[in-house]
Amino acid sequence: xxxxxxxxxxxxxxxxxxxxxxxxxxxxxxLKSTEPPIVExxxxxxxxxxxxxxxxxxxxxxxxxxxxxxxxxxxDSLRLLQISARxxxxxxxxxxxxxxxxSAGQPLAWIYSPEFIAAQNEFLLARRTAKxxxxxxxxxxxEDAKATLDGARNKLRILGASQQDIQQLETRGVAxxxxxxxxxxxxxxTKRAIDAGGYLNTGDxxxxxxxxxxxxxxxxxxxSDLPKLKLGQTVDIQIxxxxxxxxxxxxxxxxxxFDAQTHAVVVRVDLANPKGELKPDMFAKAQxxxxxxxxxxxxxxxxxxxxxxxxxxxxxxxxQYQRVAVNAVPANDSEHLAITTGVHPGDHVVVDGGVLVxxxxxxxIKSAVNPASSASSKP
Numbered sequence: 486x487x488x489x490x491x492x493x494x495x496x497x498x499x500x501x502x503x504x505x506x507x508x509x510x511x512x513x514x515x516l517k518s519t520e521p522p523i524v525e526x527x528x529x530x531x532x533x534x535x536x537x538x539x540x541x542x543x544x545x546x547x548x549x550x551x552x553x554x555x556x557x558x559x560x561d562s563l564r565l566l567q568i569s570a571r572x573x574x575x576x577x578x579x580x581x582x583x584x585x586x587x588s589a590g591q592p593l594a595w596i597y598s599p600e601f602i603a604a605q606n607e608f609l610l611a612r613r614t615a616k617x618x619x620x621x622x623x624x625x626x627x628e629d630a631k632a633t634l635d636g637a638r639n640k641l642r643i644l645g646a647s648q649q650d651i652q653q654l655e656t657r658g659v660a661x662x663x664x665x666x667x668x669x670x671x672x673x674x675t676k677r678a679i680d681a682g683g684y685l686n687t688g689d690x691x692x693x694x695x696x697x698x699x700x701x702x703x704x705x706x707x708x709s710d711l712p713k714l715k716l717g718q719t720v721d722i723q724i725x726x727x728x729x730x731x732x733x734x735x736x737x738x739x740x741x742x743f744d745a746q747t748h749a750v751v752v753r754v755d756l757a758n759p760k761g762e763l764k765p766d767m768f769a770k771a772q773x774x775x776x777x778x779x780x781x782x783x784x785x786x787x788x789x790x791x792x793x794x795x796x797x798x799x800x801x802x803x804x805q806y807q808r809v810a811v812n813a814v815p816a817n818d819s820e821h822l823a824i825t826t827g828v829h830p831g832d833h834v835v836v837d838g839g840v841l842v843x844x845x846x847x848x849x850i851k852s853a854v855n856p857a858s859s860a861s862s863k864p
Contacts, residue, residue, distance in 0.1 A: 539837035540800050543781045545830040548816055548823040550778045552713050554704030554720075554752065554771040558763055561755075564696035566670050570685035571645040574598030577663055579681045581692055585674045590647075593674075594691050595663040601644050605660035608637035612655065672696040700756050700763055702734055704771050705749040713775040714739060720754045725768045732756055732763070736773070772815075780823040782816050787836045797828055798835040798842045806835070806842055 574596040581593040615630040641651055645664055654661065677692040679685065702722055706714060714736065722732045734756035743750055754771065756763065788811070789796045799807045811827030828834065835842055 538835055540833040541836045543783055543828055543830050543832045543834060545779050546782045547777045548780045549774045550776040552710045552773045552775055554706055556702055556704035558765050558767045558769060559701045559703050560695050560765045561699050561701050566694040568691045570687060570689050572598045572601050573686050576679055576681055576683050581674050581677055583674055583677055587668045587674060587694060589669060589671050590667050592665050592667045594666040598664055601664045602660050604640050604644055605654055608641055611637040668694050670694060670696050697761055698758055700758050702754040702756050702769060702771060704752045706752050707749050711750055718773050720771050720773050722769050722771045725770060729762055781828055781830050782821050782823050783834055784836050785820055785822050787834050788813050788822055800833045
């Protein structure tokens with residue numbers, strides 16, 4: 486009886502152990518099936534013939550070290566003229582509209598002002614008095630009259646009369662009914678603040694004239710590039726989306742503070758605009774050449790774009806291809822790009838057929854990651 490009981494317990498123990506081993510093996514199998522396969526970064530030739538693919542060895546060259554900027558054009562605030570009234574009065578006539586080109590000395594408005602008329606009469610009276618006292622017997626009185634005349638002439642200038650207006654007043658001998666307001670610069674009327682018939686107090690604005698023969702380019706520079714810039718450096722500027730030629734300007738101001746949101750510094754560039762082709766608020770990109778640096782250089786056609794990321798297809802010594810993310814910047818000519826990260830001189834990159842190899846690499850990686858999905862997508 487005891488022998489039978491021992492045999493029964495032994496058989497039961499072996500069955501239990503076998504069941505546990507079976508459960509553990511099944512769990513490991515399920516766990517292994519859920520783990521993604523390891524994807525190698527390098528993929529073989531993928532059946533592509535050498536006739537479709539050409540490679541070239543990367544060479545290192547001296548490349549211009551360039552600071553890139555983006556920004557927009559703005560009006561040079563030193564070339565803005567605010568036309569304001571120096572005497573109270575009513576605007577009788579206007580000869581200025583927004584967008585109009587005006588010349589220096591061109592009349593823009595005529596103002597009826599009793600104060601200006603009174604100042605003219607004071608000048609005429611002082612002139613007649615000085616003329617009357619200009620004798621040997623009244624020499625002392627003439628000096629006083631002459632000082633009064635000079636004061637009356639200066640008052641007319643303060644009220645806005647030009648030297649030509651005063652000369653015409655002396656010739657005419659009668660006060661003019663209107664004060665003529667003229668532009669003192671050549672430019673474009675950018676704003677008109679009043680209509681004919683309106684009344685102006687001293688200091689009120691009639692409008693604004695801007696000289697666009699010189700503009701500002703306001704660019705944003707990041708903190709890492711700031712030490713490379715200094716006042717007086719030449720800047721090459723290209724208008725975005727335009728066929729206009731490149732322009733050159735000079736850095737005239739570097740902001741002492743950072744923008745709180747972009748953490749960039751505003752750089753101001755003086756930009757000549759003699760032909761008037763450039764307009765305020767045009768978007769532009771600019772670059773400043775700050776020296777030379779040695780970088781790997783590749784043909785522009787070798788760089789493959791995938792969204793915002795740039796890639797090079799590198800051929801390894803074992804004949805496999807590798808998709809390498811790189812940072813590409815302009816080289817010394819438009820046919821090449823300099824690479825700051827990702828590859829090294831001596832590497833071989835695909836210069837013809839790169840897009841074909843890139844698509845094959847991407848598809849191979851997708852198949853390796855999810856073979857079931859790749860198989861189901863095949864007809």
